[in-house]
Amino acid sequence: xxxxxxxxxxxxxxxxxxxxxxxxxxxxxxxxxxxxxxxxxxxxxxxxxxxxxxxxxxxxxxxxxxxxxxxxxxxxxxxxxxxxxxxxxxxxxxxxxxxxxxxxxxxxxxxxxxxxxxxxxxxxxxxxxxxxxxxxxxxxxxxxxxxxxxxxxxxxxxxxxxxxxxxxxxxxxxx
Numbered sequence: 230x231x232x233x234x235x236x237x238x239x240x241x242x243x244x245x246x247x248x249x250x251x252x253x254x255x256x257x258x259x260x261x262x263x264x265x266x267x268x269x270x271x272x273x274x275x276x277x278x279x280x281x282x283x284x285x286x287x288x289x290x291x292x293x294x295x296x297x298x299x300x301x302x303x304x305x306x307x308x309x310x311x312x313x314x315x316x317x318x319x320x321x322x323x324x325x326x327x328x329x330x331x332x333x334x335x336x337x338x339x340x341x342x343x344x345x346x347x348x349x350x351x352x353x354x355x356x357x358x359x360x361x362x363x364x365x366x367x368x369x370x371x372x373x374x375x376x377x378x379x380x381x382x383x384x385x386x387x388x389x390x391x392x393x394x395x396x397x398x399x400x401x402x403x404x
Contacts, residue, residue: 253335254292255377261285263384263399267303270392273316273353279304281395287328289403295328297344303393315357317350319391324366335374342368342384348391364390370397378403 267281281304287297300323324346332338348364368386375381379402386395 256289256291257403258288259286259401259403261287261382261399261401263382263397265301265395265397267305268394269303269305269319271305271316271318273318281397283397283399289328289330292332293330295330297326297328297342299324299326299346301395303348315352315354317352317357317360319348319388319393320351320359321349322346322364322366322388322391322393324364326366330372338372338374340370340372340382340384342366342370342386346388348388348393350391362390364388368395372401 261284263283263285265281265283266278268278281301283299283301285297285299287295287299289295300321302321303319305318305320324344326342326344326346329341329343330338331340344366346364346366347361350360350362352359366386366388368384370382370384370386372380372382379400382397382399382401384395384397384399386397387393388395
């Protein structure tokens, strides 16, 4: 709950900031991809900094506010030992997020994410059914825009229920 409150506070602060280049802003649809290092706090999955791939699409309404739909693989290696107890580990995640943005100049900006999604939890035993959980997400990052259309970003995010930490590097194209 503390992570959600910190993320919401960061979005309010980011949304209240007055951008320096508001006259040059153009709202628009965007698409993006990213690769991340994912780690999990689970006794059922190997947390060896697995690679996670993600894709998103969204709309930037104002210089400070956007909305995003995203999906991500988590691909953790489960411990499937004969003597381990049955359980679940996170495998995939998809959801929606409100994006707060604080432009620092014409190229650099800071952003925050607060959203909710569904995480597919894989069973460690074939006799158990997989399940899905509702999983809030919070994140903070920085973006560098080469021009109006192309930008790159680095972000740290956290899936609060499944306890997955992500450090991602991505690229975005805004139409």
